[in-house]
Amino acid sequence: MTEVVQRALGPAASPSRLHSERIAAILGIALGIAFITCFVTGVESHLIQDPPGWFLWTSRPAGLYRVTQSVHVATGLASIPLLFAKLWVVYPKLFEWPPFTNVAHFLERASLVPLIGGGIFEVFTGLANINQWYPWPFNFRTVHFAVAWITIGALIVHIGAKWAVTRRALSRPDEPPTPESKEEALDRRRFLLGVFGASGVVTLFTVGQTVRPLERLALLAPRRPSVGPQGFPVNRSAAEAGVLELARDPGYRFTVEGKVGRPLELTLGQLRALPQHEATLPIQCVEGWSTSQRWRGVRVRDLLEMAGADDDARAQVVSLQRRGAFDTSDLNRWHAHDRDTLLALEVDGEPLHLDHGFPLRLIGPNRPGVMQTKWVTRLVVS
Amino acid sequence: MSTRGEVRAPSGWQFWAGLAAGIPVMAFGVGWVLGHPGRGKPVELAKWVVGADLLHDAVLAPVACLVGVLVVARLPGTVRAPVRAGLFTSAIVFAVGYPALRGFGRNPTNPTELPLDYATAVATALGVVWVLVGLWWAVAVWTTRRSTRSVALAVIAKAPRPGSSKTRLCPPCTPDEAAGVAQAALEDTLSVMATAPVAGSRAAVLEGEPGSWLPDDFAVVPQGAGDLGDRLAGAFAALDGPAVVIAMDTPQVTGELLGSAVEALGRPGTDAVLGLTDDGGYWAIGLRRPDRRVFEGVPMSSPDTGAAQLERLHDLGLATALLPRLRDVDTFADAIAVAAEAPRSRFATAVERVAARTGTRKRSGRA
Numbered sequence: 126m127t128e129v130v131q132r133a134l135g136p137a138a139s140p141s142r143l144h145s146e147r148i149a150a151i152l153g154i155a156l157g158i159a160f161i162t163c164f165v166t167g168v169e170s171h172l173i174q175d176p177p178g179w180f181l182w183t184s185r186p187a188g189l190y191r192v193t194q195s196v197h198v199a200t201g202l203a204s205i206p207l208l209f210a211k212l213w214v215v216y217p218k219l220f221e222w223p224p225f226t227n228v229a230h231f232l233e234r235a236s237l238v239p240l241i242g243g244g245i246f247e248v249f250t251g252l253a254n255i256n257q258w259y260p261w262p263f264n265f266r267t268v269h270f271a272v273a274w275i276t277i278g279a280l281i282v283h284i285g286a287k288w289a290v291t292r293r294a295l296s297r298p299d300e301p302p303t304p305e306s307k308e309e310a311l312d313r314r315r316f317l318l319g320v321f322g323a324s325g326v327v328t329l330f331t332v333g334q335t336v337r338p339l340e341r342l343a344l345l346a347p348r349r350p351s352v353g354p355q356g357f358p359v360n361r362s363a364a365e366a367g368v369l370e371l372a373r374d375p376g377y378r379f380t381v382e383g384k385v386g387r388p389l390e391l392t393l394g395q396l397r398a399l400p401q402h403e404a405t406l407p408i409q410c411v412e413g414w415s416t417s418q419r420w421r422g423v424r425v426r427d428l429l430e431m432a433g434a435d436d437d438a439r440a441q442v443v444s445l446q447r448r449g450a451f452d453t454s455d456l457n458r459w460h461a462h463d464r465d466t467l468l469a470l471e472v473d474g475e476p477l478h479l480d481h482g483f484p485l486r487l488i489g490p491n492r493p494g495v496m497q498t499k500w501v502t503r504l505v506v507s
Numbered sequence: 508m509s510t511r512g513e514v515r516a517p518s519g520w521q522f523w524a525g526l527a528a529g530i531p532v533m534a535f536g537v538g539w540v541l542g543h544p545g546r547g548k549p550v551e552l553a554k555w556v557v558g559a560d561l562l563h564d565a566v567l568a569p570v571a572c573l574v575g576v577l578v579v580a581r582l583p584g585t586v587r588a589p590v591r592a593g594l595f596t597s598a599i600v601f602a603v604g605y606p607a608l609r610g611f612g613r614n615p616t617n618p619t620e621l622p623l624d625y626a627t628a629v630a631t632a633l634g635v636v637w638v639l640v641g642l643w644w645a646v647a648v649w650t651t652r653r654s655t656r657s658v659a660l661a662v663i664a665k666a667p668r669p670g671s672s673k674t675r676l677c678p679p680c681t682p683d684e685a686a687g688v689a690q691a692a693l694e695d696t697l698s699v700m701a702t703a704p705v706a707g708s709r710a711a712v713l714e715g716e717p718g719s720w721l722p723d724d725f726a727v728v729p730q731g732a733g734d735l736g737d738r739l740a741g742a743f744a745a746l747d748g749p750a751v752v753i754a755m756d757t758p759q760v761t762g763e764l765l766g767s768a769v770e771a772l773g774r775p776g777t778d779a780v781l782g783l784t785d786d787g788g789y790w791a792i793g794l795r796r797p798d799r800r801v802f803e804g805v806p807m808s809s810p811d812t813g814a815a816q817l818e819r820l821h822d823l824g825l826a827t828a829l830l831p832r833l834r835d836v837d838t839f840a841d842a843i844a845v846a847a848e849a850p851r852s853r854f855a856t857a858v859e860r861v862a863a864r865t866g867t868r869k870r871s872g873r874a
Binding site (some may be wrong): 162169183202205206214225226227230232241242245256262264270274275276278280282285294312322331350351352354358360362363480 | 552593596620
């Protein structure tokens with residue numbers, strides 16, 4: 126059966142040449158590196174957003190998260206062609222007979238279900254998420270995180286199972302090259318050029334969402350980093366968040382409360398009268414786009430000092446936002462006291478646009494965009 | 508190499524170590540979903556993950572393979588790899604652009620989401636992909652041309668003459684008919700040579716006088732004396748450079764076949780090409796450099812000629828690429844089989860005429 130299928134699959138001139146162990150090994154290694162990169166950067170992002178007690182995310186270097194999250198999304202996109210090419214190369218093995226010969230073989234093949242299903246699931250849900258498309262009944266972050274662990278666990282099993290085969294497939298053959306082996310190598314190189322070329326094309330047409338010089342090439346990216354009010358995109362608009370009235374209310378007050386000596390209640394005018402600080406900081410959206418702006422506003426650490434908070438105080442920033450997640454974000458002690466963690470009133474010399482968080486938004490170094498809370502009304506110190 | 512027909516169970520400590528390390532990692536993921544049943548929806552999630560696997564194995568992969576068999580495998584050599592890459596990349600580009608194209612995330616209150624006209628954007632991206640495919644193909648054609656321009660393509664033939672051409676076809680052929688069949692085979696071969704996608708010169712290594720059947724741009728190289736081996740050696744010496752010489756008894760030869768022969772010889776590391784025939788001879792031989800020794804001690808017109816020739820090439824240390832095996836025309840049964848392989852050729856018409864006259868039933872082309 127395998128022979129029939131293999132004969133049907135390959136190019137007529139060379140029935141099984143491209144369904145080779147060597148190509149499977151090369152693509153497998155590339156895909157393994159891509160998946161592990163996505164996993165590490167993804168777990169990092171997850172820990173930053175939901176930090177367990179033992180995890181303290183640094184506020185420096187300021188652009189670190191921008192790099193790791195851009196890498197996460199770009200690598201995930203680039204792995205799509207690698208994944209499907211790899212699956213095509215090994216597809217004839219699906220029809221191997223007998224399907225397994227012993228317990229180890231059964232376990233190895235069973236692990237392919239979570240590996241392949243999980244791999245496709247991860248690239249699909251990731252792609253849909255950057256497009257803000259949610260055609261499923263579960264929570265994106267919960268399942269993207271959980272299935273990542275399942276897929277990587279299956280990948281570890283797979284690496285162990287294919288260790289010997291891969292080493293052999295990549296070793297130099299003992300016999301001197303013949304015209305046939307050279308022809309095969311040439312075919313292999315052309316095939317791999319096509320596959321890696323597809324990865325390159327996908328990257329070329331999407332990475333401009335975070336690499337500014339390539340912005341005009343970002344034909345397949347759902348965002349352009351310079352398109353939006355004040356020259357950068359918006360993830361959640363004021364209308365979506367339900368703050369159109371609240372944010373423009375003349376009775377707006379900003380308060381600092383919680384574990385403080387002197388609770389503060391400030392009007393917009395009073396905030397503007399406080400010492401202002403400027404910083405150039407990126408917004409890195411978890412969905413892959415990023416942009417960098419010059420922000421101006423009040424340092425969080427100055428407010429903490431004014432309110433008489435402890436030197437190692439932490440704080441929660443609370444939004445006016447009525448709808449949607451991410452209406453608060455936590456500042457750990459490093460972020461709360463970083464000299465560039467601001468409650469910004471202005472961007473690039475103008476008061477914030479309503480969609481960018483007017484009257485007041487959090488902007489700090491080395492944070493995911495969803496934790497740069499907009500329409501801030503309270504700082505709760507703990 | 509392929510593992511065709513071989514089923515391998517994993518073994519070694521690496522497998523068990525991978526299992527020991529991987530299972531807890533998977534268990535953590537499963538535990539995470541089960542620990543967040545409201546957000547994770549374990550049953551739905553399992554359906555999606557297993558469904559993704561099934562969707563690939565039952566739909567995506569078979570469709571990809573079908574396109575491979577129906578389209579890619581039928582393309583000639585130089586264009587196959589670029590088009591395969593182009594089709595694959597197009598599918599990926601379309602899939603990546605699909606959510607934007609459909610505007611699933613479009614949001615009236617947030618025009619920064621999906622700021623482009625994605626029909627134009629995806630079409631532009633696909634256009635770029637196919638421009639790259641075209642460039643790749645052009646480079647492939649150009650490099651092939653460059654490496655094959657110096658390779659001459661020649662046929663070694665007798666000018667057809669009743670009573671001396673293809674006499675083994677008689678009976679059922681009359682001597683005139685046999686000569687007609689021989690002339691048809693030669694004309695088919697010459698016209699395939701003339702239109703083959705190779706850039707080098709063409710020549711006919713002739714015994715006898717050239718007739719009107721010889722296209723104008725073919726050089727004529729007279730055959731020398733001696734047996735076939737001597738005459739081949741002489742032909743290569745006269746052609747004085749890399750050359751592929753074919754026989755005239757395989758009118759089913761195609762331009763693509765000749766192209767791949769010339770291309771193989773033009774490739775660095777290949778010193779010779781050889782195309783064997785079903786009856787033990789060979790229909791084509793190509794040498795990078797003329798070398799009289801190639802034909803020394805190789806018995807011609809015997810059932811071992813092909814094998815002996817191949818062994819001789821190996822003995823001389825010449826890296827030899829084998830061309831596809833063909834059936835050559837020796838007897839009238841061969842002629843009928845070969846005519847079926849090239850049903851629209853002059854040769855098929857000539858054979859058909861004899862078969863009709865003598866009442867010989869046309870048989871299947873497969874031996």
